[in-house]
Structure formats: C-alpha cells, structure tokens
Amino acid sequence: MLIDTHCHLDFKDFDPDRDSVIDKAKKAGVARIINVGSSMEGTLRSIELAKKYDIVYVSIGVHPHDAKTVTDKVLADFRALSKEKKVVAIGEVGLDYFRNLSPKEDQISAFKKFAHLAWDLNLPLILHARECGREILDILKKEKKDKISGVMHCFSGDKDILKECLDMGLYVSFTCNLTFKNAKALRELARQVPVERLLLETDSPFLAPQEFRGKRNEPSYLTYLVDEWVKVLGLSKEDVERITTHNANNLFKLGLGETSKIVYPIRNSLYLNITNVCTNACDFCIRNQTPFVKGHNLRLDREPSAEEILEAIKNQITPRGCEAVVFCGYGEPTVRLEVVKTVAKELKRTGVKVRLVTNGHGDLINSRPTVRELVGLVDKVSVSLDVDSEDKYNKICKPEFGPQTYKRVLDFIKSCVENKIETEVTCLNLPEVDIKKCENIAKSLGATFRLRKLGVTG
Ligand code: SF4
Secondary structure, eight states: EEEEEETTTTTTGGGGHHHHHHHHHTTTTTEEEEEEEOSHHHHHHHHHHHHOTTTTEEEEOGGGGGGGGHHHHHHHHHHHHHTTTEEEEEEEEEEETTTTOOOOOHHHHHHHHHHHHHHHHHHOEEEEEEEEEETHHHHHHHHHHOOOOOEEEEEOHHHHHHHHHHTTTTTEEEEEGGGTHHHHHHHHHTTTTGGGGEEEEEOOSSSSOOOGSSOOOGGHHHHHHHHHHHHHHHHOHHHHHHHHHHHHHHHTTOOOOOOOOSSSEEEEEEEEEEOOOOOOTTOOOOTTTEEETTTEEOSSSSSOOOOHHHHHTTTTTTTOOEEEEEOTTTSGGGGGGGHHHHHHHHHHHHHEEEEEESOHHHHHHHHHHHHHHHTTOOOOEEEESSSHHHHHIIIIIIIITTHHHHHHHHHHHHHHHHTOEEEEEEEEEOOOOHHHHHHHHHHTTTTTEEEEEETOOO
C-alpha cells in the first residue's frame, strides 16, 4: 500500500485520461492520493476530484507564485472550504524566490496567513520552499514556538536545512527526481532522512522518474520512487511502503486502519511483540511517544498466547528467508518467560536463529535465576543496559525493582555469558552517558557492546 502525498491531478495534463490514471494508480497499490491545490480554482477542482474518486483527498492553498492574489476575502473563502469532506491539509504554501512570480512581501504575507489558518484549523502544512534559504523556517519559528505539523515537499535544501526541518518536527519528501541519473548529491542528502519522517510523493504531472524523464508523471510511478528509496536507505520494499504509508496516514489522518501486530518484519528478521508490560519506565522509551515502530502498530489489545504467536509466524519464516526471530516488541519479553520458552522451543525445531532483547530483569521478574532455562532455546541475548552507572539507571530508567536493579542487570549479563549464550550489551548515545565506560563494562563481563542511537529503532 502506497500513498502519493503530493499530486496535481486537477491540471489539464490529466484531462484526456484521468480515470485511467487513477485506475493505474490503484493497480500499482496506491491507496490514497493527496491532490494539492495551488490556487483557488485548483482547490475547487481538487475538491470535485475528491468527491468523484474514493482514493483522492485534498490539500487547499495557494502556491507562492500566486501569493499576490491572497486577500483577506480569499483567505476567508479558504477557511470555509476547509470544512469540505476529505480536506486534510493546508498547502502548497510557502516561498519561491526562484521565479519570483509574486513579489517577496506578498509571498511572505500570504504564507503567514495560510500558516495561521492551518494552526487555527489544526491541519498540517504542505510547504513549498525554493531558493529561499532558511527564510521559510525562520518565519515558522517566529510565528509558532512549538513543533510544526507538516511536510517540506520536494526537498531542495542543504543538510543544515534538512536537520532544522527534522528538529522542528516536519516530515520531508523528495519527488521522483531522486531517481535521476545525475541526482547523486540529492541521494546522499536523502540518506540522512530518518525513514520515520519520510513521505512519498510524485508531484505529478512534474518530475517523472528517470525511466520516463521529460514525460508526464503520474501516481502509479510511485513504485519507481520506492525502488530508489530501497537502495538509498537499505531497507526492504515492504519496510519503505509500510513506514511511509504509516507516516502519511499519521500526518494527514487518512483513515487507514493500522491493526496491532504480534509479529512484524524488519529487514530480514521477524520481531515478536508478546507484551506491552515493562518493569522500567525509561525517559527515552518510544512508548512515551507513539505505539508505532517502523510503521507497525505495537499497542496490543491483549497479550497473545504461545499458540497464537506460533500461528502468526507459521507462514513467515521460510518463505521470507528469515535471518532471525527476535523477542522484542513494545515491552519486556521475560515478563512472559514461559511463553518465550514455549515459542523459542518450537522455533528451534525449524533451525532459525532466536534472539531475545531484554532489559535484563528476568531474574527479578520471575524471582529465580532464569538464564539456564534459556540455554538451547535462545541463541543470542541483547541486554539494554543503556547507561553507565546505578545512579543514572535509577534516574533515567526508573526500575520498578528499586535501586539495586542495575547491579542485578549486570549479574544477568554475567550469567548469560557464563551459560555460553552469545551476549550483547547495548547502550544509548544519551548526552549524560559515558559510552567508553559502558563499553568497558560490557567487556569486563565478557559480552560484546553495541551503541544504539536515540530515536532509532529496529
Ligand atoms: S526497558 Fe525498553 S520497553 Fe522498557 S521502558 Fe525502557 S525502553 Fe521502554
């Protein structure tokens, strides 16, 4: 399932064959298209398209080229149009100093008006920025102090502007120009976008992919862009599709149901989400921000039984060429140790590698030494130690077993090593953490060490 978050199907280019273009898009897996109004007329046409085609949604706004037409009356009309069904965003609005078809002061004034309209209506912004440096970001920061909901469409800035967009909470999208043979620098830049903040767009009819360069672009060509992102980010096609679809659904509220997952693939591994309970309450935990990890909804309605887990993974191991099955999810797996053991035992019959990602509280949770019970069932244990001292652990991870927990986690790691289970200690690159010290702790316990980046999961 794909979402084209930026299209102009209302343009004359599509008059001869709009029905078949949308049909082709559906056949290519495009589940939603956001048709972006770039003028009052374009917005009205877009609303009509949304009425006619089930997969079309609308963003309303005036392109900076026409900023000189934005009077208070026009803005009031747009406010009224925002009540139409399937209007999901304000845009495209912004600054375009490349062609300067409207005077700069008109562009700035219109942009501010539309930005405030978006905030009044609680709608995301679809931003257009060309040759305006960081001015658009400065305006946004001055007009609104907190995070901005929206997307920087057809990104054309440098790495500093990219970082600033991400820091401000914006999503970013690149069009099919990412596929151009000569777009090496753009691809280098694109590699720095966390996939959790990426949207797909064709900007049809503009910027067709390399295969059709110079011709009309259309939403079904999104598949070429996906193929490019697979190469750029080193993710699977399924990952790119699922994560960007979730991102768009999350930003624009497109009504796509995302049911919770017990089993979720990331790259070549299958992850098992067997509980949402955890005995830590870490400040940095992703559960404080979102139920989604790599586009998978991990908020369980209820805890699955061992049988349900095995049923869910039954058909996914061999055909996908699964590298490993990982107990990870959205809580601490050893809270359900018996389920871990039952499922792992079945998995080992298939010859697949089994990994356990844990906070290392297994002995405390189960009130007994547990590592020996995992021997022969779990090939590798990754223990999230996260910090380099007991004080920091108590302050940042807030263990429910109290101040002695850090020491017990170290004992758990030691026990894994002694029981000859491949053991890895992971820490986070938090500013207050002494990474070298963490590494030394891991080494002294006989485990390997891996540094995880804050905010990067899976
Ligand atoms: S141990 Fe993991 S799941 Fe538990 S609170 Fe900390 S980060 Fe979240």
